[in-house]
Structure formats: C-alpha cells, structure tokens
Amino acid sequence: MPDSQAVIDRKDLGAMFALLAEEGYQPVAPRVHDGAVLYAPVSGPDDLPKGIGDEEEGGHYRLTERGDAKLFGHTKPVQGLKAHLYPARQKLWSAERAGHGFRIVKDQDPAPRYAFIGVRACELSAMLIQDKVFEGGPYADKGYAERRRNCFLVVVTCDHAGAACFCASQQTGPDVSEGYDLKLAEIIDGGRHVFLAEAGSEKGRALLDRLPRQAASEADLKAASDQRQAAAAGQKRAMISGVAELLAAQLESRHWEDVAKRCMSCGNCTMVCPTCFCSTMEDATDLSGLKAERTRKWDSCFSIDYSYIHGGSVRNSGASRYRQWMTHKLSHWVKQFGVSGCVGCGRCIIWCPVGIDITAEAKAILKGA
Amino acid sequence: MTTRAKPRLGVFKFSSCDGCQLSLLDCELELLAVTDAVEIAYFLEATRKDMKGPFDVVLVEGSITTPHEAELIRQIRKSTKALITIGACATSGGIQALRNFTDVNGFLDIVYARPDYIETLETATPIAEHVAVDFELRGCPINKHQLLEVLNAFLNKRKPNIPHYAECIECKQRGTVCVMVAKGIACLGPVTQAGCGGLCPATHRGCFGCFGPMETPNTGALADRFLGELKQDKGTVQRAFRSFNANAPAFREESLKHD
Amino acid sequence: MTNRVIKVDALARVEGEGSLYVRVKDKEIKEVRFGIFEPPRFFEAFLQGRSFMEVPDITARICGICPIAYQMGSIQAMENALGIQVPAPIRDLRRLAYCGEWIESHALHVYMLHAPDFLGLADAIQLAKSNRDLVQKALRLKKIGNDLLEAVGGGRAIHPVNMRVGGFYRTPTKAEIQALIPDLEWAIQASHDTIRLVGGFDFPDIEQNYTFVALRHEREYAIHEGRVVSNRGLDIDLPQFLDHFDEEHVKHSNALHGFQKPGKQPYHVGPLARFAINYDKLHPEAQSSAKEAGLGSVVRNPFKSIVVRAVEILQVCLDALAIAKNYQEPARPYTEPVVKAAVGHGCTEAPRGICFHRYEIDDQGLVKAARIIPPTAQNQKQIENDLFKVVSANMALSDEDLKWRCEQAIRNYDPCISCATHFLKLTVDRE
Amino acid sequence: MSAALQQADPMDVRPFRIEKIRKELSDVFTMELVPEGGGSFAFKPGQFNMIYSFGAGEVPISISGDPADPSKLIHTIRRVGAATEAIGNLSEGMAVGIRGPFGNPWPVEEVFGSDLVILAGGLGLAPLRPAIYMALAHRQRFGKVVLLYGSRSPSEILFPKELEKWRGRFDTKVRVTVDRAEPGWSGHVGVVTKLVKGAGFDPLHTVAFVCGPEIMMRYGIQALEDSGIDRTGIYVSMERNMKCGIGLCGHCQWGAPFVCKDGPVFRFDEVADAFKVREL
Numbered sequence A: 001m002p003d004s005q006a007v008i009d010r011k012d013l014g015a016m017f018a019l020l021a022e023e024g025y026q027p028v029a030p031r032v033h034d035g036a037v038l039y040a041p042v043s044g045p046d047d048l049p050k051g052i053g054d055e056e057e058g059g060h061y062r063l064t065e066r067g068d069a070k071l072f073g074h075t076k077p078v079q080g081l082k083a084h085l086y087p088a089r090q091k092l093w094s095a096e097r098a099g100h101g102f103r104i105v106k107d108q109d110p111a112p113r114y115a116f117i118g119v120r121a122c123e124l125s126a127m128l129i130q131d132k133v134f135e136g137g138p139y140a141d142k143g144y145a146e147r148r149r150n151c152f153l154v155v156v157t158c159d160h161a162g163a164a165c166f167c168a169s170q171q172t173g174p175d176v177s178e179g180y181d182l183k184l185a186e187i188i189d190g191g192r193h194v195f196l197a198e199a200g201s202e203k204g205r206a207l208l209d210r211l212p213r214q215a216a217s218e219a220d221l222k223a224a225s226d227q228r229q230a231a232a233a234g235q236k237r238a239m240i241s242g243v244a245e246l247l248a249a250q251l252e253s254r255h256w257e258d259v260a261k262r263c264m265s266c267g268n269c270t271m272v273c274p275t276c277f278c279s280t281m282e283d284a285t286d287l288s289g290l291k292a293e294r295t296r297k298w299d300s301c302f303s304i305d306y307s308y309i310h311g312g313s314v315r316n317s318g319a320s321r322y323r324q325w326m327t328h329k330l331s332h333w334v335k336q337f338g339v340s341g342c343v344g345c346g347r348c349i350i351w352c353p354v355g356i357d358i359t360a361e362a363k364a365i366l367k368g369a
Numbered sequence B: 001m002t003t004r005a006k007p008r009l010g011v012f013k014f015s016s017c018d019g020c021q022l023s024l025l026d027c028e029l030e031l032l033a034v035t036d037a038v039e040i041a042y043f044l045e046a047t048r049k050d051m052k053g054p055f056d057v058v059l060v061e062g063s064i065t066t067p068h069e070a071e072l073i074r075q076i077r078k079s080t081k082a083l084i085t086i087g088a089c090a091t092s093g094g095i096q097a098l099r100n101f102t103d104v105n106g107f108l109d110i111v112y113a114r115p116d117y118i119e120t121l122e123t124a125t126p127i128a129e130h131v132a133v134d135f136e137l138r139g140c141p142i143n144k145h146q147l148l149e150v151l152n153a154f155l156n157k158r159k160p161n162i163p164h165y166a167e168c169i170e171c172k173q174r175g176t177v178c179v180m181v182a183k184g185i186a187c188l189g190p191v192t193q194a195g196c197g198g199l200c201p202a203t204h205r206g207c208f209g210c211f212g213p214m215e216t217p218n219t220g221a222l223a224d225r226f227l228g229e230l231k232q233d234k235g236t237v238q239r240a241f242r243s244f245n246a247n248a249p250a251f252r253e254e255s256l257k258h259d
Numbered sequence C: 001m002t003n004r005v006i007k008v009d010a011l012a013r014v015e016g017e018g019s020l021y022v023r024v025k026d027k028e029i030k031e032v033r034f035g036i037f038e039p040p041r042f043f044e045a046f047l048q049g050r051s052f053m054e055v056p057d058i059t060a061r062i063c064g065i066c067p068i069a070y071q072m073g074s075i076q077a078m079e080n081a082l083g084i085q086v087p088a089p090i091r092d093l094r095r096l097a098y099c100g101e102w103i104e105s106h107a108l109h110v111y112m113l114h115a116p117d118f119l120g121l122a123d124a125i126q127l128a129k130s131n132r133d134l135v136q137k138a139l140r141l142k143k144i145g146n147d148l149l150e151a152v153g154g155g156r157a158i159h160p161v162n163m164r165v166g167g168f169y170r171t172p173t174k175a176e177i178q179a180l181i182p183d184l185e186w187a188i189q190a191s192h193d194t195i196r197l198v199g200g201f202d203f204p205d206i207e208q209n210y211t212f213v214a215l216r217h218e219r220e221y222a223i224h225e226g227r228v229v230s231n232r233g234l235d236i237d238l239p240q241f242l243d244h245f246d247e248e249h250v251k252h253s254n255a256l257h258g259f260q261k262p263g264k265q266p267y268h269v270g271p272l273a274r275f276a277i278n279y280d281k282l283h284p285e286a287q288s289s290a291k292e293a294g295l296g297s298v299v300r301n302p303f304k305s306i307v308v309r310a311v312e313i314l315q316v317c318l319d320a321l322a323i324a325k326n327y328q329e330p331a332r333p334y335t336e337p338v339v340k341a342a343v344g345h346g347c348t349e350a351p352r353g354i355c356f357h358r359y360e361i362d363d364q365g366l367v368k369a370a371r372i373i374p375p376t377a378q379n380q381k382q383i384e385n386d387l388f389k390v391v392s393a394n395m396a397l398s399d400e401d402l403k404w405r406c407e408q409a410i411r412n413y414d415p416c417i418s419c420a421t422h423f424l425k426l427t428v429d430r431e
Numbered sequence D: 001m002s003a004a005l006q007q008a009d010p011m012d013v014r015p016f017r018i019e020k021i022r023k024e025l026s027d028v029f030t031m032e033l034v035p036e037g038g039g040s041f042a043f044k045p046g047q048f049n050m051i052y053s054f055g056a057g058e059v060p061i062s063i064s065g066d067p068a069d070p071s072k073l074i075h076t077i078r079r080v081g082a083a084t085e086a087i088g089n090l091s092e093g094m095a096v097g098i099r100g101p102f103g104n105p106w107p108v109e110e111v112f113g114s115d116l117v118i119l120a121g122g123l124g125l126a127p128l129r130p131a132i133y134m135a136l137a138h139r140q141r142f143g144k145v146v147l148l149y150g151s152r153s154p155s156e157i158l159f160p161k162e163l164e165k166w167r168g169r170f171d172t173k174v175r176v177t178v179d180r181a182e183p184g185w186s187g188h189v190g191v192v193t194k195l196v197k198g199a200g201f202d203p204l205h206t207v208a209f210v211c212g213p214e215i216m217m218r219y220g221i222q223a224l225e226d227s228g229i230d231r232t233g234i235y236v237s238m239e240r241n242m243k244c245g246i247g248l249c250g251h252c253q254w255g256a257p258f259v260c261k262d263g264p265v266f267r268f269d270e271v272a273d274a275f276k277v278r279e280l
C-alpha cells in the first residue's frame, strides 16, 4: 500500500490530534501520572511522555529517562484500553416501581468516541480478542460494541522490548498487520524526528490525506523494520509452546499448590490483563425501595463470590483459583474463542505484587509434567 | 404498591471512637431519607428520645472491653431482629485490642494513677465473639456508602453488595498506580478487604489495613515480600499487621510470627 | 419533697458515653458527678514501641469526631521533636483541614446536638419535621466541612489518610482546592444565618467567672498552633504545659480530670476561652456578626457557647475561603524526617478546646512515652462546677426539667467522651 | 428463540406478571408467568431464564413448564438465599423480570427412536419436566420411557400428583425412592442410583437425562455407565454461578465450557474429564 504510507514530521503531529478532535474524538494517549505511564485524555503531543522509558520486572516498575525526545519510548501503559472500552463500573439501567410491577428505564450514558493514540501491538491484539468475547458469540454486549465501533485507533509500533514482554512467542506482536486505522513508527535520526505512517482503514487514509506529510524514504522503511526486529529480538521472556495442550492435561499438577503458597489471590493480574473480561452484576435499591439500579463491575476469578453457588464456593483453595486464571488465559480460551487469551504483554507479571510470572509458572508445570 | 411499616433502628456504642456511628450522621445528603425510611428508636449520639426495643435493625459500634458491655450486648441481641456490627472495633476488636497482646494491668498503670478505679476486661473482643451477628461491616472507619448499602439491603431484604475480595481490586478499578510495584512502598492491600475506595494508594501511601483481612488472606506471602524485596525489618512487619485489626485471626497470627 | 436525686444514665447528643448524677438534700447540693463510663482504651500505653510515623494514624482513632486534633497534634509534636519546619503551603493545607473539622464538628453540634435543647425538641429529626429546609441547610454546611476534610485528607473525613509527619503524602492539586470555593462562599452566608438564628434563642441567666485557657497566635485566630495563654496572665510555650497543668483520677470516671496547678483549680477550654483570648484576632466580619448577635468581647454564660460556635463557623469559613483562593501547590508534599532520640510537644485547638501531646522517641523513632490531654478531660472539673451552679439556680424546676437543664449544661461543652477516655450518665439524687 | 428476541439487548429485563403461585413443598413454589403487555414465550426443554426480583437480585432458574404451551411461562423455585427468597415473597399480580430463554436444551427430538431414561434427584425434576412433557407428547417415537426419581423423604417429593399420573400410564415406567422413609411410606427406600438396576431398558439403545445435586449425578452416571449405557448417550444439566446468562460475565466457566451457553445440558462424554477434577 505505498500510497497509504507517508512520513509526518514531529512538529506536525499536533495536527493529527487537532483533526481527530475536530471529528468529535476524545484523544486518549499515554501520559505520565503518579510515576507511571497510563492511558488518559490528552489535548496534544505535549501531554505525551517525552523522553520517558520504563523499567519493568516481576512486581517492579519504574519510569526512566531515555535521554532522547521520543514520545512513545516507553513500552505499554499500566492498564490496557479495556478500562475505556469496558469500564470498571457501568450502570446498565435503573428501574422504578409502577403499579404492582416495575418499569425499566434505560439510562446508560451515550457511548464516547475515543481516538486511541499510541496503541501497542499487544494492546491491539487484546482488543481484537475482546471483540471475539463481546461480539463474536450469539449475544453481543451492546455497550462494548458501540464504544468499539466509535473508536479511532492509532497504533505506534515498539522500538524495543520491555523486560516482561513476550508477545513474540504469542504471535501478537511486535508486528501489527490488521485492525488499526493508522500505524506510526517513531523515528529519530540525528536532528530528524518523524513518524512513518501507514493507513490501515478508509478512516485512517482519510485522516492521513489531511495531514502535512512527505513521501517515505527507503531509509525510513528500514528504520521502522529495524525497530520491530529489535523489539522482537530483545524479548527475554517467552511462553513455552504447546502450553494450551499442556495445561489442559495438567489440571491436577502438584505445581498449583506451589503457586498458591506465593499467590495472594489479590486479583491484580486479572485487573491489569487487557483481555480479562469477567464482570459481576449488582442489583440495588434506594432506601425507599421504590427505585432500583443494575450496575456491572469488573470481577475477578480470584474472588470467592465469583464461583459461589448456593451452599458454597466451587473454588475455595487458592490453588484452584490460580489454576482457573492461568488455564483460562492460556488453554480454555483457545477452545472458547479460537485464540489464546494471553497477548504476552507481561502486565500480570509486572503488576503482581509478589512478581508471579506466568511464563515461569508454565515452564515449571512443563517440568513437573 | 406495598407500603411497609417503618422499621425501628437502634444504634449502640461500645468501646470505640464514635467514628463509625458518626458516619451515619455524615451521610448528609441521605440522612433525611434515612430518617424518612426508618424510625430511629435509639441513637444516643443523635437523640434524647430513648425508646426501648424491640428493634428491626440494630447497628453496633465498638468492641467489648468490660463485663458490663458483655452483658449489655446480650440484651441488645435479644431485642432486635437483625444485628449489624459496624467498624473495626465491633468486627475485630479495633485498636484497643492491642491490649490482647500484653498484660492489661501494665496498661492501666501507664494511663491511670488509680488503676483500682477502673473496671476492664483483659481483652477487647469483637461483638461476634459474644452474640450472633447478621452482618459485619468492616472499616476503621466504615465507608458511609457501604453503610447505606447495608441498611438499604436489610430494609429491602436483599444481599448487601459488599465485596470481600482484596483492596487491590478496588484500587485497580479506580485506576490507581500500584504503590508497591511502582514506588516500592509496603502496602497491605493484597491481604486487606476492599471497601474504603482505595484511598491510601491514591494518596501515594500503602494501605494500612483499615478494612481487615480479605476473604482468603495469604499474609505470609506478603510478609515475605516486605522482608525480602522491600527490605523491611521484622518489627515493622509485625506492627503493620498489628494495628486497627490486630485481633483479626489472620493478622494476629501473622504478627505473632514476627516477634 | 426536699430530698431528690437526678440521674441520667446515658447522656444523649454527646459524643461517647457518660452520665450525670446530682444528689440534693434539704435544698443543699451534696454531690455533682459528671461520670464517664466510656471504657478506657489505653492509647498512651500501646503507643509505646510504635514508630513515630505510625503515631498520627493511631491517635486519630482516639476520636472519630475530631481526628484532626489528634493527628495534627501528634504530627506537630513529632516535627517539634525532629526539628522539622513545614513550608507555608503545607501549613495552609493543615489549617484548611482543621477549618473543615471545625465546620463539620461545630455544625453538627450547633444544629443536631445543641439547638434542639433551646427549641425544646428531642432531636434534629423532630426539627426536620417542622423545618426541613433548616436541617437541610445545616447538613449542607456540615457536608462542606467534610468536603474540605476529604479534599485535603485523602478522600475521607473520619480518620483521614493523607496527613503525615513532615507534611502530606500527596498534596491536593490547585483544581481540587479551588473546587471548594463556591461551596465556601455559600457557607459564609449560611454561617451568618446560623449566627442570627442561634443568637435569637433564650438563654438561662448564668454567668461564671472562668479561667479561660486557649492557644494564641500572633497573626491569626489560633487553631492549629500557638502559645498557651490564659485570661489570668498565663502565657507559656508548650514544653512548660505540664508545669502548669495536670490530671488526676477520680473514682466516678474513666477519664482523668484536668486541673491547673497549684491548687488544683478548674479551667475552661473551648469556644468561650478562644473567643475571650483571641477576640482581637477574629475576622472583622466575624467580629461584627458577633456584636450583632449581642456578644461582648468576653462571654461568660456557658449557654451562649452555641452563639460563639456559630461565630467560629463563620470565622473558619472565611479563613478557609482565603486559603483556598491563594492556594499554590507546594514543591514537595513533605519533608523527609531524619530520626533521632528526642522529645516533642504539640497542641492544637480541637473544636472542644486545646488538645495537648507530648512524646519521647528513641533513636530508632520508636515511642518511649506518650502523653495526651484531650479537651474534655480538661473541662471535666469545670463542667461539674457549672452543674453545681445550674442546679442551685434551678431548684424550683421539676425533676424532668431540671434533668434536661443539666444535660443542656453539659452539652454546652460539646463534650467528647470518646476522647476523654482515651474518656456520659445524669443522676440527680434529691434525697 | 424468536428472531425479535435475539435482536433485543440480551441484558434487557422484560417484566412478567405472576399469574399464579403454587406451593409445592415447604420451601419450593411454582410460578406461572405471562409477559406484561401480552405475548407468548417459546422455549426448549432444559433452557433457563434469568429471573429478577425488583432490586433484590437476579438468578438463573430452569423453565419447568410444557414447551408445547408457550402461553405461560412456568418456573419451580427453591428458596435458598436472598434472591430466591425475594422472588418467593412476591404475590400474584406482581411482576418479576425475565431475561431468556438461554442455554442448551435436552436433545429430546434428536434422540427419538431410542429408549429414554430420566434420572432426577430432588429439585432436579423441575428442569427435566419440560423434557418429560415433550417425550410423553411424542411417546410413540421412543422405545421404553423410564423415570427414576429420588427424594430425601416422602414429604419432599416434588410434583407427586404428576408422578402419580405418569405412573398410571401403561407406556411409562415410574420409580420413586426416598433416602429416609416416613410413616405411611410403602415405596422404595435408598438412593436413586439403586433404581437404575432393574429399570429394564436396553443399554445399547438408551439415552439418559440426568439432573439433581452434583453428588447424586456423579453416582447416577456411574450407575448408568455400569449398566452399559455409553457416555455419549448420557446428558447432564449443570449448575454454576451466573451473572449474565449469555457467556459474557465469565462466572459459569467449568473448564472450557460456559455452563450458560454451552450448557446447562451437556453430553456427558464432553465433560466427563471435568467431572473428575476437584474445584474446577
């Protein structure tokens, strides 16, 4: 698609934000907040984490100074975009008593129009997986579908791998081939700071057409491809192959008990995982008992209520709950949705307060098998 | 439409700081709705009207620290349909349960010149150790929104939407950056029950356990992290588990491991 | 009937549990006891061995009504021990939080706990029946106090989480503080209305020749720091506090009784004391509002404390507004303390009066000794003196009315019994 | 399911009026519902609805009525907790909210031509009743039809009148057993699995539908397998926590399957391994 490729100068990047805002999108991009890079509303490139990198390990994360002017020099933000596409708390409807019965009032907020800028390969893959979860089955989640349809996606490819990344082994990155509107690779070469841009949809092409741009040179294309290779080659972690079959056969592995000694069932891993989708519903009334409301909230398979049926919880032991999480991600998901539920972003490793590493646990199970 | 008779609410206090019952008065925007929905039949902090039971719902704040209190709570239990304990004092013993770890007579000498005037028990214990409790609402202090939710649930005969999972889940739902991972600050969140709204991490400090142990606390794993990566000493780890919910079994046992 | 006993086993509309017992024989008052049976909670004892950094979170739990008094008192004591001076914006934020606590606590007391006495009602719920708007307004005022506390205190008003030795864990943003301004402007108007309302109540004609003790600060109506000053010429620094004041243990109470040395004299802390000692530091708008309500520069009628509280609400609303308007985010949220063995003192004006702290810490920062003297303990002797006077002046009242009048006399002090046991029942015995 | 329903947001709750309430047992009742504003409700045997009691919660409940009569929606419910209590406390003329029907049904039509064994324990008879109605309506399409039902005690036998009626049919074998006899009980005593032996079906051409407490199902399946029925001929209905009923909330996962959309009725060979794993 040569005509869909072009180079945008750093100083013209603001125009992209402005055009998106003009089209009614709320730009959401990486931003430094409380010592971390998060996805948050931004007004332009000045809000981006300029020259900021990140250092990550199991249970460890710090921001670093890169010493350059890169705007997307970090790896991935703390939490995925699910917080925007499937918010942690959603009011589904309210109801009021009417006569002997009641009336449902649909009063959901209208779906926002987000332009996500700086989306990583793993993030995009996660979104495509959640599309299958929320829209791929016989029933769709209307809210998700609407927010998803409304959004504009600007992917920025990675130039290096974080220490927790293992997308290469999950085939979800660092290359990006589909599902985006615009793809950028950030290139700094001496004094030159540009973005190699490639449209991936009609919307993307239309936007690109309106931006000040130059033709992409061979050198630019090579720089972008070098970055991708570096990001792939730099990955220190990898998921073992055949993990789906392995775990399906290892439901009774002794290793689950071993993880349970370390795992606190705190649920952080499920909260930060960009594909985890579990939710619960709360029905509540006001004091008068005349008004009711239904709210959906993120839930976690690590909670006792999650598997509670009359008489008790199905998964009481920590071992069974960790097993549920890991086997669902890496094995059952494949049967349910045709893909793995893990995109190799490594967030669950980083944000586990005790640094439990899903790739290491998979290896340990293989060893014990 | 069904109209119901106004349920009678009683609010009682034992050893405590008053903060949890004050939470009821702090529901400023909803307070009149509460007084519309229930008849406040006993609430010393708010009314001179002193009506006797029976009650439909009683809220109990505070822990049992004197023989008189131990007797009184039995009477209250007999006079109410539902008994809800509110706050760390009532649900685990509260800060005053620190006495359970030492000899109370030593404490008396430190605070009072004439310890012989004071009548007190060796221990501060939660209400549930004395009488049956229908629902325990955690927190030091309780969260007023949770208090309203529990009252709502009892008045409307439904299950209160009060999660028992870890504070971390609430913290992440709020979108707070984990202080333990990103700043190396010790945080009790992974073993503490959600409910406060994730205040401490959002204020850049570690959770210090106001809401007591979560449903399945793995305190050992967290203590190992504190002692290891976070380089804390044993005393600090012990004190972390020994605060407002020191007497909650999981925290008590963990703190005893770090003598 | 010449012999009578007036008894209130459990005093209502006070914070915590206390009792009142008066025994009268042949028109002569034999005994007056303001008893505090709230069980002891031993804070001073279990503070020993805790890190100085944990102390503010623990002392907050002495009282849910005025946690700031306990947090800030201990924080400032620790800072005093370690030689930390906080910069101006931090000091402002602290004062702002304290204004919040005063608004919240005073609004609660004036409307919900005390006003029903003057209106002959059992509680504010009755008041809401006849005047729902008034109660709603009172609740909004109270809420504004709590909102201030939440904004500065890290999201909750009771046992806030944000205050620490050296400053704050996280300082609020300018936007967060400025968001409070419209409500504060409303609160100023509401406090004027409050002063007019309570200024119009009927007050029993009783004057006491009090020894007033309060903090005094050179520039401001003292709230969170100052020297300890009395209307009888005392003017001391905090380290001398214990040379002049002490507490003793009486049998009918789980709280210690405070007194001034020598001679174990009672003294009075709280709004009347502050007003008398710091009248000149009141905001002009608060001063003129006080005048309009008929207050002189010293108020000796304890029943008029409700008016003084209302004036104080106005004072702190004005203060808070000024702070909110000028707020600039500090460069750093806190100064990192450097631990050493030391002794420190702290004293602040809790809504009910001065609250004194003294700590001794070792070179690890662990507490070796703690001493906390809350306002209600200091007022206890004085409350009993007032009761004596109220009973002798009202012998003609029926038991029920006398009882109510006595309760009211106690509520004049907005006693906070939870604090005092770190500290009510009326019993009037007319034999 | 009708196309219109499929298009509606599956999270939308439809109010249904309670036409009739019948007390079945001390803690079990049956409700007859009709849609507010009219209409009918088509479903397949074994499917369930999410039933909402105003403000009090929503729970999955199987449909226990006759699939041939879509004019009324029938549910049989045991009071066990907050939400079922709240539903149970409603009276005739009031409304509940319905979402559904959801789930994978008993394959009654698919197994025409074979012998049919229905093995039910306790309240498990309720989700099986629509299948029984349907099988009896097409009685000639089956070989033998055997209903084996176990209950804890004679006073806890669900639908006794209907059991009596079915027993009266010459073309159907009905066996009822209780764990504990009471005075006046002259029938079988013992666990329901004991009835399998001697039920007189042809194991090579038999399909079995099993529903009851999980422990009863384990033993029941064992007994059916012992009698020679292949696992591909055994169907079970499972219960797991459900919040959405349509595979979006994750709660009902049981290994790979979602009980709500891949079940609640499963062919046993597909879940036999899962049955063996504790706390799955």
Ligand SMILES: Cc1cc2nc3c(=O)[nH]c(=O)nc-3n(C[C@H](O)[C@H](O)[C@H](O)COP(=O)(O)OP(=O)(O)OC[C@H]3O[C@@H](n4cnc5c(N)ncnc54)[C@H](O)[C@@H]3O)c2cc1C
Residues within 6 Å of the ligand: A281, A282, A283, A284, A305, A308, A309, A310, A311, B158, B159, D048, D055, D056, D057, D058, D059, D060, D061, D062, D063, D076, D077, D078, D079, D080, D081, D082, D083, D084, D085, D123, D126, D127, D238, D239, D240, D241, D242, D264
């Ligand atoms: C497919 C299927 C079919 C079933 N068929 C039947 C049947 O035909 N008859 C029958 O009696 N039972 C049936 N059950 C079981 C029935 O669903 C449970 O007994 C019921 O869920 C118990 O709910 P409870 O609230 O009464 O009990 P509890 O034990 O109090 O609660 C159980 C669950 O109900 C939910 N809940 C309660 N209150 C709320 C609230 N305020 N907001 C949100 N959720 C709340 C929660 O998920 C909770 O975990 C079936 C279950 C399944 C999965």
Ligand code: SF4
Residues within 6 Å of the ligand: A269, A272, A273, A274, A275, A276, A329, A341, A342, A343, A344, A345, A346, A347, A348, A349, A358
């Ligand atoms: S399981 Fe872990 S590595 Fe995989 S997508 Fe989820 S958070 Fe990322």
Ligand code: SF4
Residues within 6 Å of the ligand: A262, A263, A264, A265, A266, A267, A268, A269, A270, A302, A351, A352, A353, A354, A355, A356
């Ligand atoms: S794996 Fe880590 S993050 Fe996940 S529940 Fe266990 S301790 Fe928490």
Ligand code: SF4
Residues within 6 Å of the ligand: A268, A353, B167, B168, B169, B171, B172, B176, B177, B178, B179, B180, B181, B187, B188, B189, B190, B201, B206, B207
């Ligand atoms: S900050 Fe504390 S509560 Fe929040 S996720 Fe981290 S460990 Fe959990």
